[in-house]
Amino acid sequence: MTQGAKATLLEVIALGPRDAEHAEEGGADRLELVTDIASDGLTPPDSVVEAVLEATELPVRVMLRDEDSFKPRDLATLKDTAKRLADVGAREFVFGFLTEDGEVDLDACHALADVLPGLKWTFHRAVDHARDVLAAHAALLELGCDTVLTAGHAGGVAAGADLLRKLAVREAGPRVLVGGGLRAEQIPSLREAGLDAFHVGSGVRTAGWDEPVDVAAVRRWAGLLA
Numbered sequence: 001m002t003q004g005a006k007a008t009l010l011e012v013i014a015l016g017p018r019d020a021e022h023a024e025e026g027g028a029d030r031l032e033l034v035t036d037i038a039s040d041g042l043t044p045p046d047s048v049v050e051a052v053l054e055a056t057e058l059p060v061r062v063m064l065r066d067e068d069s070f071k072p073r074d075l076a077t078l079k080d081t082a083k084r085l086a087d088v089g090a091r092e093f094v095f096g097f098l099t100e101d102g103e104v105d106l107d108a109c110h111a112l113a114d115v116l117p118g119l120k121w122t123f124h125r126a127v128d129h130a131r132d133v134l135a136a137h138a139a140l141l142e143l144g145c146d147t148v149l150t151a152g153h154a155g156g157v158a159a160g161a162d163l164l165r166k167l168a169v170r171e172a173g174p175r176v177l178v179g180g181g182l183r184a185e186q187i188p189s190l191r192e193a194g195l196d197a198f199h200v201g202s203g204v205r206t207a208g209w210d211e212p213v214d215v216a217a218v219r220r221w222a223g224l225l226a
Contacts, residue, residue, distance in 0.1 A: 064078055104143075113145075125149050
C-alpha cells in the first residue's frame with residue numbers, strides 16, 4: 001500500500017496540556033509530546049505526560065530521548081523511563097538511534113522497543129542524519145515502528161523532496177510522516193506525490209515557542225489536508 005491510500009494525518013508538537021488542548025481544538029490528529037525544544041525535543045517529565053493525557057483525547061506520542069544527539073546517553077535509564085511512562089498511561093512513543101558509523105542502531109532500538117511490547121512508535125528524524133539516508137530507511141523494516149518522521153535530508157524538507165517522493169511509493173515500510181522545515185506551500189506537491197502525514201511545530205506557533213500552540217494556525221494546516 002502506498003502512502004496515499006491512508007487518511008491524512010496532522011501531528012503537532014506539544015510541550016504541555018495547553019498545547020494539547022489548542023491542537024485538538026484546531027483539528028490536529030495526533031500530538032508529539034516533548035520538552036526542551038532547544039535540544040530538538042527530549043523526554044518530558046512524568047507529570048507533564050500525565051497532564052497532557054488528561055487534557056486531550058488525541059493520540060499522544062511521547063519522546064524518548066535523553067540528550068541532544070542521535071544516541072542514548074544512558075540506555076538502561078531510558079528503558080526504565082519508558083516503562084514508567086507506560087505505567088502512567090503513555091501508549092505511543094517516539095525514539096530512534098544511530099551508531100557511531102551513522103547507521104540505524106538496531107540493537108539500541110530493539111532494546112527500547114522490547115520494554116514497550118505492542119505499543120506504537122515513531123522513528124524520529126535521526127534517520128535524516130544517517131550516513132546513507134535511503135539505506136537507513138530500509139533498515140527500519142526490521143524494527144517494527146509504524147511511522148518514521150523524516151524530511152528526507154538533514155537540511156529539511158526542501159532538500160529532501162526527491163527522497164520523500166521515493167519513500168511515498170514504496171510497497172512496504174513505516175508510514176512517512178513529513179516534518180523538518182515543512183512549509184505550507186510544500187503541501188500540495190507532497191500530497192500529489194502520495195505523501196499524506198505531516199508534522200508541524202513552529203508552523204503552529206505564530207508567537208514563537210514561548211507561547212502556546214495557536215488554534216487558528218492549526219486550523220489552517222488542517223484545512224490544507226482536508
